[in-house]
Amino acid sequence: MKKLITFDLDGTLAQTAGEIAAAANLTLREANLPEQPEAVIAKMIGHGASELLMQLLQQASPWLGRSGVADWHRHVWPLFQVNYRATCGTLATLYPGAADMLARLDAAGIRLALVSNKEERYTRTLLRALGLEGRFGIVIGGDSLPRKKPDALPIEYCLRQFDVAPHEAAHLGDSHTDVATARAAGVEAWAVPHGYNRGLDIADAKPDFLFASLADVAEHALTRDCQPLAA
Numbered sequence: 001m002k003k004l005i006t007f008d009l010d011g012t013l014a015q016t017a018g019e020i021a022a023a024a025n026l027t028l029r030e031a032n033l034p035e036q037p038e039a040v041i042a043k044m045i046g047h048g049a050s051e052l053l054m055q056l057l058q059q060a061s062p063w064l065g066r067s068g069v070a071d072w073h074r075h076v077w078p079l080f081q082v083n084y085r086a087t088c089g090t091l092a093t094l095y096p097g098a099a100d101m102l103a104r105l106d107a108a109g110i111r112l113a114l115v116s117n118k119e120e121r122y123t124r125t126l127l128r129a130l131g132l133e134g135r136f137g138i139v140i141g142g143d144s145l146p147r148k149k150p151d152a153l154p155i156e157y158c159l160r161q162f163d164v165a166p167h168e169a170a171h172l173g174d175s176h177t178d179v180a181t182a183r184a185a186g187v188e189a190w191a192v193p194h195g196y197n198r199g200l201d202i203a204d205a206k207p208d209f210l211f212a213s214l215a216d217v218a219e220h221a222l223t224r225d226c227q228p229l230a231a
């Protein structure tokens with residue numbers, strides 16, 4: 001049994017595309033730029049809010065005029081922060097089985113940590129809204145440490161804090177970034193297919209285990225009995 005499991009948030013534990021798209025489209029409207037469908041914005045999730053705005057502006061480049069994307073980002077980032085602060089945690093929902101999986105792992109004595117690329121202030125707001133405040137021994141956002149996923153640092157930090165060796169740990173995520181982070185830190189890469197991953201098939205990232213559901217993750221973590229989709 002693993003001693004520590006680190007979890008990605010968006011696309012792994014929670015569906016957040018709706019509230020991120022709402023904040024993004026309100027911001028685009030305020031900036032007189034064309035709105036984007038939620039499905040397009042969902043593919044930009046996974047690198048934090050600031051980078052998502054950068055991608056939105058790159059997409060809008062035909063409408064940006066003479067100012068570059070970086071200038072626009074400086075101008076629009078304060079608006080986006082106001083809007084995301086207002087929507088963060090209002091529309092997001094946990095994927096089925098998320099709360100139960102975490103409770104079961106916690107009860108079994110497995111250390112739990114949250115490693116998201118979302119800025120820490122939004123990460124904490126979201127966890128509170130989802131009823132997961134206090135569930136994780138460590139919460140790391142994209143701006144908590146000098147480097148974020150796919151750098152190994154956030155997971156290495158958790159390993160150090162809990163005094164756990166890499167082979168005793170796993171990272172569960174929804175994206176290529178999560179698999180790459182797990183690899184860089186030397187922990188097992190676990191994945192779920194229900195998330196965002198830029199619209200690509202997460203199986204292509206070759207995680208060590210790919211689970212059909214969060215209930216299967218708990219079953220595997222506790223008994224190693226569950227048959228993953230791929231190994």
Ligand SMILES: O=C(O)COP(=O)(O)O
Nearest residue numbers: 010046047048116117118
């Ligand atoms: O893009 C985000 O806001 C965060 O994404 P993550 O939780 O999947 O790392």
Ligand SMILES: [Mg+2]
Nearest residue numbers: 008010011174
């Ligand atoms: Mg994710």
